[in-house]
Amino acid sequence: MNSYSLLIKPIPYPDESAASLLIRAAEANGFSSVYSLCKIQSSSPATTLSSHVTHQKRFRKLLHLLGLSDEYASLAFALSGSTQAMPRKYSKIILKHSFFRKDVHAFCPKCLSEQSYWRRHWLLRPYTVCLKHGTQLYDCCPKCKKALNISRNRINFCLNCEHDLRILPTYSKNSEAIQWFMDTIYHGDQKIINQLSDYWLALEKFDWKSNNIDADHQRIQMAYEYLTNPEQSKKTLIHIINSRVSKAHPQIQAVYFKKQSSILREYANSILANCNHVNQPAINHLKQLFSLDQTRSILDISYTRLKTLIQKEKLATIKNTRGLINISSIDIERLLLDESHKVPLLCPRVQNVAKGDLLTLPEIAGQLQIHKEIVRDLGVKGWLKLDKKKVDGHVKNVALPEIIEEFSKKYISVGTLARQLNVNSTNLADKLKHFGIEPVGGPHIDGLRTNLYQQTDIECITTEMINDLKIYETYTGRPSKKRLKMVHYESDPTLYFSLRHTSSKLHISPSKVAVLVQKGILKKDEHCHSVIRVEKASVSILIEELNRQDFIALEDAAKELGCAINWLHINWIKTGYLKLHDFVYWKFVKTDDIDQVKALQKEYMTAIEASKLLGMHRTHIINLKAQGKIDSISFGESNSLNLYRRQDVLKLLKKQNDGYSFT
Numbered sequence: 001m002n003s004y005s006l007l008i009k010p011i012p013y014p015d016e017s018a019a020s021l022l023i024r025a026a027e028a029n030g031f032s033s034v035y036s037l038c039k040i041q042s043s044s045p046a047t048t049l050s051s052h053v054t055h056q057k058r059f060r061k062l063l064h065l066l067g068l069s070d071e072y073a074s075l076a077f078a079l080s081g082s083t084q085a086m087p088r089k090y091s092k093i094i095l096k097h098s099f100f101r102k103d104v105h106a107f108c109p110k111c112l113s114e115q116s117y118w119r120r121h122w123l124l125r126p127y128t129v130c131l132k133h134g135t136q137l138y139d140c141c142p143k144c145k146k147a148l149n150i151s152r153n154r155i156n157f158c159l160n161c162e163h164d165l166r167i168l169p170t171y172s173k174n175s176e177a178i179q180w181f182m183d184t185i186y187h188g189d190q191k192i193i194n195q196l197s198d199y200w201l202a203l204e205k206f207d208w209k210s211n212n213i214d215a216d217h218q219r220i221q222m223a224y225e226y227l228t229n230p231e232q233s234k235k236t237l238i239h240i241i242n243s244r245v246s247k248a249h250p251q252i253q254a255v256y257f258k259k260q261s262s263i264l265r266e267y268a269n270s271i272l273a274n275c276n277h278v279n280q281p282a283i284n285h286l287k288q289l290f291s292l293d294q295t296r297s298i299l300d301i302s303y304t305r306l307k308t309l310i311q312k313e314k315l316a317t318i319k320n321t322r323g324l325i326n327i328s329s330i331d332i333e334r335l336l337l338d339e340s341h342k343v344p345l346l347c348p349r350v351q352n353v354a355k356g357d358l359l360t361l362p363e364i365a366g367q368l369q370i371h372k373e374i375v376r377d378l379g380v381k382g383w384l385k386l387d388k389k390k391v392d393g394h395v396k397n398v399a400l401p402e403i404i405e406e407f408s409k410k411y412i413s414v415g416t417l418a419r420q421l422n423v424n425s426t427n428l429a430d431k432l433k434h435f436g437i438e439p440v441g442g443p444h445i446d447g448l449r450t451n452l453y454q455q456t457d458i459e460c461i462t463t464e465m466i467n468d469l470k471i472y473e474t475y476t477g478r479p480s481k482k483r484l485k486m487v488h489y490e491s492d493p494t495l496y497f498s499l500r501h502t503s504s505k506l507h508i509s510p511s512k513v514a515v516l517v518q519k520g521i522l523k524k525d526e527h528c529h530s531v532i533r534v535e536k537a538s539v540s541i542l543i544e545e546l547n548r549q550d551f552i553a554l555e556d557a558a559k560e561l562g563c564a565i566n567w568l569h570i571n572w573i574k575t576g577y578l579k580l581h582d583f584v585y586w587k588f589v590k591t592d593d594i595d596q597v598k599a600l601q602k603e604y605m606t607a608i609e610a611s612k613l614l615g616m617h618r619t620h621i622i623n624l625k626a627q628g629k630i631d632s633i634s635f636g637e638s639n640s641l642n643l644y645r646r647q648d649v650l651k652l653l654k655k656q657n658d659g660y661s662f663t
């Protein structure tokens, strides 16, 4: 990319979107499209350009190349990570990326005809009605039905059919829910937004609708009702579920709510209790596939019970193209109707037996050289036949030595294999995949905590083959390069805490822990999708940071410097004197930095301190400066902090006391 200097440099409106500024720049300077303006058409333009207008850091680079002020970078979003799929900051809150439309897609014709630029809030999917005009937004060109996109060079026209987007019929819509949504955002009420987010994500899958503006409008109405009138919201949902029983059993319909959060699980259960009782198969059954976890949740049974149902062929499994195991809604419905999933399949009789040859969990773990929890998991997922027996008065998981011998003849875990071959275990699964060897069980197959291979599959693998392999695809499809962080295929459960455990360690609520994970302050187990598991190492690093001796809490720092927290931000943090160490719920600055500011304060005063000393409003000293009665000295990054010499202020005070008038 070359750096231009544009002849005409557009100035953004405060609420303008990033792509809008680029389209206006292309238009004003006679470029045929935004692509030719950016000259990045050679490198997969659609994705590159849309990531440039989403990601603040990338947008800043682009602005720089176009010779536009990089102050405009804030038109794009601050992302809490490097990919577009990361949550984005909007005003004071963090929103999942799926809450956003693509830039320059949806619009209000009336707003556009008043001022020709794209409003940033049009990017929010719940924003379906213009709050200024009370009319529904359009999310495509209504003439040719094509989606509007970033490549055009005229903000007011459809690129495809050249229709003027300002001249369109408008339809009034109720905007109460949208008003509430925007108010919640501007109040920075993250907790409400998180609840809304959970509800919305479940609803999106529940309602079987596409993501057009009409569907989104209905979703925000329902989310609003859920958060402001939960009883009415339940009635609405019951009505929808009942009206669709010809297509799907209520239990099947409600699964997305049950899986989304514990609050929504309770909500769904209380709804299901009041739905129509169904005792025959759906006439127009809508066939769907569900994961093992979703199936378990629909049938309301344990994982072990589900495994048994599959083993006893009460449920058939279907492997999808990605190798994940699914179960058909038809099979699930059959069980829901005949309730055979609730009938005991085995007779769990706990016998009291002598220890004898029986191996206990720790003994098995020792023999197989794997972690005890993995042995238990192998039992739960049905790979290893463990029996519950009363040994010496205690109920224990045990197995006969023959069983273990047979298991180790047949299977091997990725960790044990790595040890046998004396190679690194973290990328072994990826490397084996390169040789066409797939695990038979694992995190992405049946939720097993480790990858399990069949011995016959790995017979031919040698240490040299693994060590000599330098280029191979990692699980996420990225070619391996040293500088890229390796993707760990396998997660070791001993490295993680549960959300609740982390919450008690940090003395904050689980939802706050989740926020810390979202912000990247705590790391989560990327391979565990059903629940958040927090990396132990990241928790101890955070605790260490929170207890640093050279840190002082922001409130204490403000007290030390004798100013309010907002002025601490304006005078000392923004100017670069104090570096803010921000852990969302804990904010610190360094004591060394405080000492430096104190040294400065001995000789100089801020405008607010000086005015206070003179007994006047804080702008007083600035007026005096304008009149040339006192001089200020610039400090800080880009000279943004103006300070007044203490001596000079004291002189003024003396004059004032002597009866001079400065006004």
Ligand SMILES: [Zn+2]
Pocket (backbone or CB within 6 Å): 108, 109, 110, 111, 112, 130, 131, 132, 133, 134
């Ligand atoms: Zn409008």
Ligand SMILES: [Zn+2]
Pocket (backbone or CB within 6 Å): 141, 142, 143, 144, 145, 146, 158, 159, 160, 161, 162, 163
């Ligand atoms: Zn069109």
